[in-house]
Structure formats: structure tokens, C-alpha cells
Amino acid sequence: MIVGLRVAALVEALTLIALLVNLVTVHWRPVTALGGPLHGTAYLAVIAVVLLLPGAPRAAKLLALVPGIGGWLALRALPSP
Amino acid sequence: MTAVLLAVHVLGGIVFVGPVTVAASLFPRYAREGSVGVVDALHRISRVYAVLGLAVPVFGIATGAQLGVLGDAWLIVSMALTLVAALLLGLVILPAQARVVTGLHERGAASVPPSLGMTTGVFALIWAVVVVLMIVRPGSTTGVGA
DSSP states (O other): OHHHHHHHHHHHHHHHHHHHHHHHTTOOHHHHHHHHHHHHHHHHHHHHHHHHSTTOOHHHHHHTTSTTTHHHHHHHHSOOO | OHHHHHHHHHHHIIIIIHHHHHHHHHHHHHHHHTOHHHHHHHHHHHHHHHHHTTHHHHHHHHHHHHHTOTTOHHHHHHHHHHHHHHHIIIIIIHHHHHHHHHHHHHHSOOOOOHHHHHHHHHHHHHHHHHHHHHHHOTTOSSSSOO
């Protein structure tokens, strides 16, 4: 599950960067159409994985809700295995 | 672009939500038999594919938004049913599975609540209703029904 959280955290951050860069530059429609749902899925996946982790501290669960970098913050808040 | 979103939505439904439905249905039987390996695998499939399955409603809503049908009754009912199924999975089925898995590992036996089988049955039934709604689209002019 931790590997999954790393992947989701990375996708969450990268898709948000791609969406924002696209927003201030070329406004290419496919980036918005595909990047939006992809980012949304990664955001929800981060929250779901942290909630499903047995014994995840409350701080990690709350940090996972932070948009964009929530996955990375939650990873930092989890006790190292 | 709508076609790509819809393709991801349908593919996700088949590849991610399908396995969760099957694994959750089989879990109570193998849990009663006490097959630790099988039960571990089924619980893992239920958890991991539940997370991946989050892509299905997200891409579904994106598809609906592009088609301009988010306000249609068949879609609102489908979304409400999906929410009920997600809550059943996240708040009832997965926690119950986790308790059984812990019991099997720590004590070598675990009591499987009879309600777990019923809940997974309702979970599967909800998907059947949602799929019918997605195809028939009652009240819409683009469905196969009417």
C-alpha cells in the first residue's frame, strides 16, 4: 500500500503542475480533459490509501486531504517502516 | 476527448470494480473455511482495487460533464447508488474483512458475521442496477430504452 501511496502522491503533484502550467500557457484542451480526472483520482486515492492503512496517525489522515501535495505530506507523517 | 474519458470509465468499471465485487463475494466463504492464504489475497484484492476503482466515478463525472448530462435523473440516481456502494465497501465490508483477517492470523480462527455475505450481495446488486441505468438511461433521448 505504501508503494501505491508513493505513486498516487507523485501523480497527484505532477498532474496538478501540468494542469496549472497548461492554464497559464497554451490552454491545450486534452491536458485539461484528461489531467483533471487523473488528478481527481490520484487525490481521492491518496486519501483512501491513508485511511485504509492500519495504524496511520491522525496527522497523516488530515494531511492527505491537502490538495496537490497531500500525498507527499502524508508520506512524511507516516512512521517509517 | 469524451470518447477517451468514457473508455477509461468503462474499462475501470470492468477491470477495477469487477474484481472487488467478486473478491468481496467470495471472502465470507473462504473465511469460514479458514483458508488464510486465500482470505489474505481476497482482502488484498478488495482493498487495492477499491482504491483503483475511485477512477471510475471520477472519469464518469468528467464524461457526464462533457456530455452535459450531469443533471439527468438517471445519472443523479446512479451517482447516489454509487455513493451508497462506496460507503458500504469502505465503512462495512473492508473493516469487517480486516477484522476477520486479523482474527485468522492472531487466533487461527475468526467468526464471520452472517451480515457480511448479505452486504456483499447488496454491493453487487447496486452495480447491476447502476449498469442498467447507464445503458437504458430512462428519461434520456440517447439511451437504448423507450
